[in-house]
Amino acid sequence: MLLALDVHPSRRGDLLSEPTLAFDPPIEARSYVDGFGNACTRIVAPAGLTTISTAFRIFDDGQPDVVAPDAAQHDIGDLPDDVLVFLLGSRYCDTDRLADFAWSQFAATEPGWARVQSICDFVHEHVIFDYQKADSLRTAHGGYVERIGVCRDFAHLAITLCRSMNIPARYCTGYLGDIGIPPVPDPMDFSAWFEAYLGGHWYTFDARHNTPRIGRILMATGRDATDVALSTNFGPTRLARFEVVTEEV
Structure with a gap:
């Protein structure tokens, strides 16, 4: 494992x-x-x-996610070499199937932070969150068509649309408790979100919640959920129990 x-x-x-x-x-x-x-x-x-x-x-530090409305989109030729991989399609981020839609939907938006936020707004409204509809085989295109999923599906779709618009985006996984918000009934304090590379920095975006949150603790980043799975098994396994809890102390 x-x-x-x-x-x-x-x-x-x-x-x-x-x-x-x-x-x-x-x-x-x-x-x-x-x-x-x-x-x-x-x-x-x-x-x-x-x-x-x-x-x-x-x-x-107890501060919400950074919001930087002036963060600019880079020309591809100006991107650092190690960032280029986050423009490419990947296992769950099938850019080839969503590129035409992305350009028709977001070409008129202002490049940079405003464009990424427009993508988040679209995904947040387009996809319905439902734990019972989790599907480990669902790609970004699947989430777009089925319009339902869990936090990873929101992240995959937003990442794919960003990459289609030449904005580097990477998948993030980590702890996210109910800090600074009313308690929610959803099980466990574990979540997926994404980061977009703008203005020389990686900035946090969360298409599922679509609002800055407090107490986000990063565990891992990668191209998509494949790279940051909590566990990857080589052989038959059965998950008997899974629990993640964060508490403000």
């Missing part, structure tokens, strides 16, 4: 306790950094039930 359960290296300086992974029964684990700079773990799980857990405290 490959595990992406650690806090992203960019947030390690905020940790107030060490987020050590615990395994029951004990398992030998090896840490590594993947090609996207995420902290990951490799294990060989034995037959039977294995429990994987972690708990930690982390400092957050």
Whole structure:
């Protein structure tokens, strides 16, 4: 199994306790950094039930996601080399199937922050959130056609539309609790969102919630959900239980 359960290296300086992974029964684990700079773990799980857990405290400044209306869109020729991959289609972000729609829908919008926000507004209104309709095979085009999904589907569709408009966008996964908002009944404090590269920086966007949030703790980034899955299994497995909880202390 490959595990992406650690806090992203960019947030390690905020940790107030060490987020050590615990395994029951004990398992030998090896840490590594993947090609996207995420902290990951490799294990060989034995037959039977294995429990994987972690708990930690982390400092957050309590400020909502940054909003930068003046952030500009780059010409492709001016993009850093390592950003170019986030313009390409990927497993769940099928740009070839949505490019024509993207240009017909968003070509008249102002390039830069306003264009990404217009994409978020569209996805937020177009897709209905429903935990019962989660589908690990659904691509961005599938979400666009079916108009239903979970947080990953909102992110995949928004990322695909951004890439189609020549805006680099990457998938993000992490903790997102009900901090600074009324409690919501949705299970667990785990979410997917995306980042767009504008004005020389990666900025957070969230097409599902479509409003700046407090206490977002990044775990991993990649091209799409394939790169940042909490666990990737090589062999038959069954998920017996899954629980993610964040609390403001």
